[in-house]
Amino acid sequence: MKKIVKNLTLADQSYEMIRNAIISGRLAPEEELPEEKLAADLGISRTPLREALRKLAIEGLIELHKGRPATVATFTKEDSLHQMELRRILETYNIEKIATIFDRKLIKNLKENLRHQLEAVAADDFQYFIDLDREFHLLLAGKSHNPKLSEIIEHVNTGVNRAFLVLSNTLPISAKEAVEEHALIVEALEKQDSQKARDEMEKHMANIERRFLVYFHKGEENQ
Numbered sequence: 001m002k003k004i005v006k007n008l009t010l011a012d013q014s015y016e017m018i019r020n021a022i023i024s025g026r027l028a029p030e031e032e033l034p035e036e037k038l039a040a041d042l043g044i045s046r047t048p049l050r051e052a053l054r055k056l057a058i059e060g061l062i063e064l065h066k067g068r069p070a071t072v073a074t075f076t077k078e079d080s081l082h083q084m085e086l087r088r089i090l091e092t093y094n095i096e097k098i099a100t101i102f103d104r105k106l107i108k109n110l111k112e113n114l115r116h117q118l119e120a121v122a123a124d125d126f127q128y129f130i131d132l133d134r135e136f137h138l139l140l141a142g143k144s145h146n147p148k149l150s151e152i153i154e155h156v157n158t159g160v161n162r163a164f165l166v167l168s169n170t171l172p173i174s175a176k177e178a179v180e181e182h183a184l185i186v187e188a189l190e191k192q193d194s195q196k197a198r199d200e201m202e203k204h205m206a207n208i209e210r211r212f213l214v215y216f217h218k219g220e221e222n223q
Contacts (some may be wrong), residue, residue, distance in 0.1 A: 008170050010044045014052035017042065022072055023127060029074040034060060059158050080212060088205035090153050091137065095185070098143040099194035099219045111173060111184045117179045126171040129144055133175075136159065136182055173213040181207060 008016075019036070021027045040051045053070050056062045062070045098106075113136050120129040134157050143155035181204040188197035 010048035011051035011055075014038075014042055014044060015051050015055050018052060018056060019061060020127065022056075022208065027072050029072050030188050031072045032069040033071065034069040044159065066123050071134065081209065084209045084212070087153075087156050088209075090149065091136065091140070091205065092186065092198050092201045094144050094149060094153060095121070095140055095189075098140065099189050099192060099197040100190050102190075103143060106143055107186065107190050110136065110182075110189070113139065114179065114183055114186065117175075117182065117204075119173045121179060124172070126175060129171060133178060133182075140185075143156040174208075177211070178204070 018027070018033070018174055023106045027033070033053070035046050035087060039046050042049065052114075052213055053062060053064065057064045057070070063073050064070050070186070113132055117129060117132045119138070120132060127184045137157050138154055141157075144153075181200065183201045185204065189198050
């Protein structure tokens with residue numbers, strides 16, 4: 001790994017570098033992440049490194065263990081499908097509720113996000129797309145009048161399901177489709193069509209599951 005350049009905080013830079021190594025496959029599932037070696041590789045102390053590891057654990061990219069090094073997370077088909085089911089229930093319910101009130105600022109922010117999504121896909125910058133995809137869904141969650149619902153949606157979007165989608169390498173295929181699905185959701189919101197918004201979100205969530213299963217079955221065939 002490259003050594004840290006002191007622009008952002010050391011913890012933030014450590015997080016980005018380790019995250020990139022996991023997403024790119026340079027760090028494999030179940031690979032150990034010994035703090036002493038990582039800190040030496042990055043040229044930092046253990047304190048910012050531990051902060052970075054905690055953040056990666058929250059996102060589901062690594063697993064922390066007592067008495068032994070953290071490891072790169074592994075994901076099962078069943079766990080991922082359970083997370084997707086939860087997302088589908090929460091996000092379709094949320095969008096149906098928020099779609100009845102036109103929110104000019106929300107529409108503007110969603111369209112700006114979509115524009116950046118298209119740019120990321122065109123540049124094959126899928127790490128950036130992942131961040132934008134998450135932001136898109138959290139913009140919608142943030143409009144809920146129920147703060148607990150928003151909190152749970154945010155947690156699900158940053159948990160193991162989101163991490164699996166990062167690691168599954170489905171993005172070169174699925175990102176363009178996802179942008180188109182997001183655009184249909186925004187169009188329904190702009191028209192204040194709550195049923196259409198719910199239907200489009202339901203389709204989007206079903207397609208996420210479909211794309212995952214296509215990838216997963218290909219992986220099984222190659223084993």
